[in-house]
Amino acid sequence: MDTEALRSFVRAAELGQFQHTADELGVTQQAVSKRIAALERELGVRLFSRTPRGVELSLDGQALLPHARGIVAGAERAVTAVRPGSRALRIDVLGLRSAQAVVLHDYWRAHPGTELDVVTLRTADPRTAVAAVAAGEVDASFRTVTDPAALPPGVRMIPAFHSPLELLVGPAHPLASARRLSPQQLRGHRIWVPGIAPRSEWGEFYDQLAAEFDLRIDAAGPHFGDEVLLDVLADSAEVATLVGARDRYLWPAGHDLRRIPVADPVLAYPISLLLPATEPHPGLRGVLTHLESLPGLSEAVWLPSWASRQPPRPGA
Template structure:
């Protein structure tokens, strides 16, 4: 099985766009399409269906995806293992469209020789990520432990990610160029799927208490596409997103990302890493994050910072 075809399938599945996958893999969209078509012929099934927004997994594609990720990870580790004195930095991000991943990708583009193995554990409890670091399965994770930190780990603050309000065109706040937290009061802010014990559960609890906001966490999170569909069609539902989070939607949705200031609301990003003998590549990544322009001095942050 062609591992590059499998890699192209995985990135297209995670990004939802063949062109985005091609950009990350530094090949043409035609090359990605040919690789996936060859993989579908080999497997004898259709892996994607095309939509107006890009591509979506078929049921067979959904079944194949976790195994495909294992194939890609195994191939990358096998190559790394053949290089004397070389070991890729394995780092966990909350999601491949998150600010952490976007900034990390910017770093890699500026330093393309860096050996990176970027993964997402897809766990809500940060202590599960901490356990993976302690077991040697990860070198670091962009997670925050809001309680007692294990003695053999460090948690390094690296960047405060400002929040924006994301609305559809018919929302009452859609025409605003900027908003204050006070102007958000009374408006329904939908953040589905907030998991107990997650750092974002603590964050939103403190945020809504501090500014008396109306946060709706009802329902499971069916993915960004469902969230964006709902917001585009609604006159009263909005959500909060990070200023550097990457979202893609059809032009007809006319969604609005509105900065919040007075004060800026910031989600603090931290990096968990071993206290002793961390991977030598982490220092440059921490420096890169800390070199980014910080929010203003009056920025609101949760109390754990």
């Protein structure tokens, strides 16, 4: 059933004249007449009767009107849900418990009227996120292309914030009682980061981190989810992992896991934001202002090499 024909039918029923309907919809009166005639042929009924003042609904037209209104309203909601500029601001994050999602949640709490759609592109390849931004499927993505020169002309990348890392260990681990650790103190310990994907930004990050500080980063085995990782840490005296300071992790009280800051220098993951080079969603303005307001890191910081190829992060 033609949605535009239903739209013409609804407005003609409300306005009582085909000409007024045509003027409002920006088409000719003949186009309105043809749409309604086609709708009548499809339904096999007369929807209007002519009067000296215009048109009036037939009994069948009266029966159709509430249903037609619902279909037209639903179509308008569907268009609004996907049209940039009218739909909610749609931002991709790596995970709903990630630092990016936490920062976005903080922004939304400060601006509760914001229409925000937080999504997760199920991909480890940042090129997929670039393509989604370029196509308008998402308005922005918290992903990093480690070679900014590889970005297409329609997409730009800006620094969002730096996420300092913490060591996460169980109570039996030899570093569990530390209140603060340096990267040198991590040497020789197994740091398990399962499921590091080839071509992922974090794959390159951990390669550089391991080489810089002579760390044992173990990516062996598939990633069965955070719950399995936390269970392993709770029972192990040998395994640790690295997590972002803002990342949200929940575990049973009996696990007694410890989050220990790493400093001298701080190991920081640089989080970037991909967005359109021109005509970004209007709602992004507030998010960018929020990112600029985030405090920078006051201590000495280690960053991977690609971070130096970007301009300073907002607020740094």
